[in-house]
Structure formats: structure tokens, C-alpha cells
Amino acid sequence: MRSEPHTDAALHVDDFATEAIDLELLATQGYVIVPNFLARAQCQQLYDYALGLPSQAWYQAGIGRADKFTTNTAVRQDKIRWLQAEQPYENAYLKMMDRLRLEINRSLFMGLFDYECHLAHYPPGAFYRKHLDAFKGRSNRILTTVFYLNPQWQEADGGQLVIYGERGEVLETVLPEAGKLVVFLSDVFVHEVLAGLRDRYSITGWYRLNASIGGLVDPTH
Ligand SMILES: O=C(O)CCC(=O)C(=O)O
Numbered sequence: 001m002r003s004e005p006h007t008d009a010a011l012h013v014d015d016f017a018t019e020a021i022d023l024e025l026l027a028t029q030g031y032v033i034v035p036n037f038l039a040r041a042q043c044q045q046l047y048d049y050a051l052g053l054p055s056q057a058w059y060q061a062g063i064g065r066a067d068k069f070t071t072n073t074a075v076r077q078d079k080i081r082w083l084q085a086e087q088p089y090e091n092a093y094l095k096m097m098d099r100l101r102l103e104i105n106r107s108l109f110m111g112l113f114d115y116e117c118h119l120a121h122y123p124p125g126a127f128y129r130k131h132l133d134a135f136k137g138r139s140n141r142i143l144t145t146v147f148y149l150n151p152q153w154q155e156a157d158g159g160q161l162v163i164y165g166e167r168g169e170v171l172e173t174v175l176p177e178a179g180k181l182v183v184f185l186s187d188v189f190v191h192e193v194l195a196g197l198r199d200r201y202s203i204t205g206w207y208r209l210n211a212s213i214g215g216l217v218d219p220t221h
């Protein structure tokens with residue numbers, strides 16, 4: 001039997017105080033880093049929630065979707081959990097990110113259709129090698145969001161997200177610190193997660209375009 005996580009004293013979407021994102025910068029640069037997207041208290045609640053999840057709530061992360069899904073621990077070693085609207089904490093996060101979706105659509109006319117995201121847990125030593133989250137013309141993942149939950153993360157703890165430019169140069173080295181949100185174009189920026197010394201928790205998600213054809217609803221993840 002699968003035990004479900006606790007649901008008491010859950011966050012509500014209206015509890016979330018989010019810092020404004022520089023959408024102008026996102027439009028011109030293709031990515032943006034927001035140091036304190038979410039207030040500490042709410043971030044801590046999400047962190048405690050993630051820490052409290054039973055081991056059977058997590059799955060070995062894979063590569064590809066649906067029938068093309070494979071797990072390859074030489075490429076990525078994190079464990080994930082797709083967020084579901086039925087779970088109050090998870091629903092609050094999904095709702096908050098949906099508000100951001102509407103804001104992005106309003107300001108940048110991106111026509112983002114939906115959002116999917118998963119919690120990710122990188123145990124010490126786990127990494128995710130260089131990759132793109134989407135391939136030009138072959139995916140409906142448009143914007144990647146990564147939100148970090150880790151209090152007091154230090155440089156020496158490792159686990160940085162490295163974002164590369166077109167010529168392979170390092171654009172950003174990002175510490176996965178609690179409250180920080182990174183947003184980037186999914187099919188433009190190669191990135192990787194370096195191995196760290198501590199358990200590393202985050203919520204990674206994608207704003208998508210609707211790619212349903214001929215009445216078939218495009219499947220999530
Ligand atoms: O956790 C991060 O910093 C990035 C994760 C990532 O690249 C992914 O899940 O596709």
C-alpha cells in the first residue's frame with residue numbers, strides 16, 4: 001500500500017508572498033535568477049514537507065517521456081516526485097506557479113499553456129550531467145523553472161547549477177539556496193548539476209505550449 005504524505009496545516013496559495021520577477025530581463029537575456037522568490041517561512045514549510053516524505057513517495061528520475069522513458073544513472077542520479085493537485089502542499093505550489101504563468105503570458109505574450117513540476121532530491125554525490133531540457137522544434141517545454149529549498153547552503157557544499165552559453169562558456173554558477181528561483185528558456189541553455197556534499201532539494205518545472213494534435217491531449221511528463 002502506498003502511504004500518502006500528511007495533509008494537515010498545509011500551505012495555502014494565498015500564503016505565498018512572491019518577489020516580482022524581472023520579466024524584461026527574462027525576455028532579453030533568456031534567463032533570470034531571483035534570489036528570494038519566496039519568503040523564508042513558506043520555503044521552510046516546503047522544505048520540511050519534502051524532508052518528511054516517506055521514501056516510497058520518491059522515484060528514480062529518468063530521461064525522456066512516456067514510451068521513450070529510460071533511467072540512466074550515468075546521466076542523472078536524483079530522485080523525483082511529480083507534484084499533484086490532490087496534495088495540499090503541492091497544490092499550493094502549483095497554483096502559485098500558475099499565477100506566474102499568467103503574469104508571463106500577460107507581459108511577454110508567450111501563450112504558455114500549462115505547467116508541470118517535480119520535487120527533486122539529490123543525495124550527497126548525486127549529479128545531473130550537461131543537458132538541455134528541450135530540443136528545438138521537438139518539445140513543448142518552453143520555460144524551465146528551478147526553485148531551491150535548502151537553508152544555509154554554502155559554496156563548500158557544492159551542488160551548484162551551472163548554466164552555459166552558446167559557445168560553452170559558463171554564464172552562471174548558482175548555489176541552490178532556499179528561496180531562490182531560476183527561470184530559463186528550455187531549448188537554449190545547456191546546464192548541469194554538480195555533485196554536492198549535502199542532501200539537495202528543489203522543485204523543477206516546465207511551462208509548456210499545447211502540442212495536442214488531432215484531438216489527442218498532449219500527455220504531461
Ligand atoms: O536542480 C537543478 O539545479 C536543475 C535540475 C535540472 O536541470 C533538471 O531537472 O532538468
Ligand SMILES: [Fe+2]
Pocket residue numbers: 131132133191
Ligand atoms: Fe535540466
